[in-house]
Amino acid sequence: MAYHLNQADAAQFHRDGYVLVRNFFSIEEINKLYSIAVGDRVMQQHATEVTDKAGKQTKLTLWYTPGEDVYSLLLRSDRMVKGAALLLDSNSPVCHFHTKLMQKEPGVGGAWEWHQDYGYWYKNQFLFPDQLVSCMVALTSAHRANGCLQVIKGSHKMGRVNHGFAGEQVGADMEMVNNALTTLPHEYIELEPGDALFFHSNLLHRSEANKSDQARWTIISCYNSLSNPAFNDTTVSRTRPIITVPDEALLLSDASAASETGDFLRKENDPALQATGWEQEVKTNG
Numbered sequence: 001m002a003y004h005l006n007q008a009d010a011a012q013f014h015r016d017g018y019v020l021v022r023n024f025f026s027i028e029e030i031n032k033l034y035s036i037a038v039g040d041r042v043m044q045q046h047a048t049e050v051t052d053k054a055g056k057q058t059k060l061t062l063w064y065t066p067g068e069d070v071y072s073l074l075l076r077s078d079r080m081v082k083g084a085a086l087l088l089d090s091n092s093p094v095c096h097f098h099t100k101l102m103q104k105e106p107g108v109g110g111a112w113e114w115h116q117d118y119g120y121w122y123k124n125q126f127l128f129p130d131q132l133v134s135c136m137v138a139l140t141s142a143h144r145a146n147g148c149l150q151v152i153k154g155s156h157k158m159g160r161v162n163h164g165f166a167g168e169q170v171g172a173d174m175e176m177v178n179n180a181l182t183t184l185p186h187e188y189i190e191l192e193p194g195d196a197l198f199f200h201s202n203l204l205h206r207s208e209a210n211k212s213d214q215a216r217w218t219i220i221s222c223y224n225s226l227s228n229p230a231f232n233d234t235t236v237s238r239t240r241p242i243i244t245v246p247d248e249a250l251l252l253s254d255a256s257a258a259s260e261t262g263d264f265l266r267k268e269n270d271p272a273l274q275a276t277g278w279e280q281e282v283k284t285n286g
């Protein structure tokens with residue numbers, strides 16, 4: 001039986017800005033997904049490299065509309081969508097903004113600078129940060145050595161802080177980050193495959209480069225409520241309630257790799273990335 005988030009989880013999320021669920025997906029489920037992901041040609045073709053402040057690159061593949069592939073069976077699963085529904089500040093249906101396959105490769109995978117996701121999504125003109133939530137699911141172990149996520153616990157309560165440039169990334173105003181670091185706990189979120197971290201769009205987070213010889217791969221799905229319009233965003237999946245699949249689907253179905261017809265990130269259409277000049281500098285593989 002898959003675990004479903006409950007009111008105690010929601011209370012933790014509202015207090016800390018995140019809730020960590022160990023073994024949210026089983027090892028069998030993650031093994032199946034990860035073994036497809038590492039050989040997924042379409043995912044690699046649509047991967048994008050993002051340069052951090054130190055000039056290191058980290059790789060991700062981002063897409064919007066969920067389909068029938070193995071990743072979609074994870075992000076559309078009852079446990080994920082109901083979890084998001086419980087945490088979002090709205091009773092309207094849950095939609096899928098986007099999902100990213102994060103591929104932080106051994107030795108080369110770069111850092112993510114301190115930011116709030118809403119630092120990016122404000123530029124898409126989403127109205128309500130409380131109606132946006134992300135869920136990171138670990139596909140490999142994520143430890144300090146290979147650049148696990150770090151968060152400032154409770155920082156979602158600060159509201160949105162200003163963001164500027166940080167390499168090709170959007171980075172939070174470091175004066176406010178340092179203020180937060182002197183006031184709130186700084187946590188390293190170490191994950192094992194199958195662990196899931198739901199986090200608020202205003203939670204300050206970062207991660208370091210992968211200096212180890214172990215890959216650090218995760219999948220991050222971002223959900224919004226249908227009642228949260230984005231006035232500077234042309235993507236469509238965020239306006240369509242997710243059609244959920246049973247929790248068993250990921251394991252039991254003949255799930256496939258990504259489809260050539262998927263709607264992957266097109267940087268020139270993404271206001272958050274345009275604002276950083278990303279679209280001119282980023283290198284797309286394939």
Ligand SMILES: O=C(O)CCC(=O)C(=O)O
Nearest residue numbers: 102112117148149206207
């Ligand atoms: O993968 C990571 O380490 C961080 C990714 C991240 O911060 C993001 O996608 O917003």
